[in-house]
Amino acid sequence: MFTRGSLTSTILSLMLILILLSSSLAVFSIVNLTFSLGDAKGINASGSLRMQSYRLLLYTNAGSSNTDEKITAFENTLSSEALKRSLQWYSPKELRDQYLLVIDKWQVMRVYIEEGNTRLYSASLTDFVDTIDTLVLKMELFAAFKLKLLVIGQIIGLSILLVIAFFAVVFTRKRVVKPLQLLMDSAATISKGNFKVEMPKTGYIELTALGNALQKTAAELAHLYGDLENQVNEKTLALTRANNELKFLYDNLVMLHADKLDYKALQSAINQLKYYEDLTFLRLVVEHEDGSKDVIKAEGGWPDALPTKSVQFPLLIENTQMGYLDVISNKPLNKLLFENFAMMLTRSITIHNASEQRQQLALLEERAVIARELHDSIGQLLSFLKIQVSLLRKSLDYSCRNPEVEGQLTEINEGVSTAYVQLRELLSTFRLTIKEPNLSQAIEVMLDQLRHQTNINIQLKYKLSVHLLEAKQHIHILQLIREATLNAIKHANPAHIVVDCQLTDNGMITITICDDGIGVTHLAERDQHFGIGIMHERANKLNGIVSFNSNQLGGTTVTLSFPPQQEPLNG
Incomplete structure (x- = not known):
């Protein structure tokens, strides 16, 4: 922008x-007054010349001896400084000429007086006095001219001063006050938070510098304000997102702990995570202590060929690693959310496992108490009945004995003996001492007890996930496996027994007790025995079935099939 110069220089x-x-007006007035100081004295002196001319005529006519003194006095007045000022350079030519004319005529008049020629003096006096009057008039006119000149100078000076003052006021209002008012308005606008203001255009360095400084300050404030707004918006978005994430985690935590934790709840949780973060693929892999893994896939499944590398949390x-979250996404991941979600799943699974373990331990303790009660009550009663049957047989008179009575006594004795054996087996199961409260450990401990009673090779193949079974199902499975294994040991004469626990492709839990003994003939002989019936009852309580089949290479396979406590995973 073009600048005219400095405002201070212009004002100066x-x-x-x-x-x-x-100052010029003052000097002009002083000079004028200086030149006018002797005007009154000069007029008075010129006026006295007329009077002295008439006195000379009077003294001459009277023949006075003072005539020479009056002549001297007249000449002194005529040559006084008051009248000589008429000869100065600033005096008009007419005034100078008139003064010189008076002097010339005085020389003539003086000759007349010295000669005593009163007639000629009297005749010339009127003309001489008229010449003096003319001099007085010229001096008065010159004095009046100087006064007029002073007045005109003052009027012109004052007019110029007024014009300049008016121009200065207009200039100040237009070039200074108005830009300053606009600057103040801009400052007020900035103070209200509106930093997009235009500074007034001005042609002066000071106002331009002030406007530029205010414009720069406004721009910097706008930048700072914009940065603060952006930071506030970012913080607000971050807090909103954090709040939403906390709510999301809290809702999932409530859902996971609202009811029994199962894999349906875990799948629901990862489904919510997938849709919340708009993920491409998501799955949860749960690792067990035995090395097995369960895979829970979110809706949409998991690709066989990964389009991109997955990220694991x-x-x-x-x-101790209990598994991981496997994520595939086309967008950047919110790692903190996934880490917190993984931590939440970890704690939920840990709490669930601890609860299951406490429940199983409580069941084991309860069974131990029941075992003691059964041993102290029913066990002793069965022993007493067994002794009573033996005493009854010995004390029975021979006349009362017949095949029918003997058969009944034998059946009663076998029933009591069988009940006692079943009770002992039940007590053995109830009294199992296991390190970890899970079905695999319990089966292994139970089979280890049987291994000490026989030379048969007994193997266990356990491939079931913990989540598929409830603690209350364990006792039925243990008793059924024990019953089938004992039947094989006692009646099938096998060399090997294999207990296989797995989840089949149709989603059913299948437990098989396979031996290489003599086949199912011993079972046919015992089909009416209530031990087999108890096995069917236990299968019914598991909502399953138990079957007995012959193997192609010899031996028997007892198969227990029942549904899991929740839907199996496709992992």
């Missing part, structure tokens, strides 16, 4: 002009 120039003009607790 105006002030100097005003000072110079005022481990489920860690006390340096």
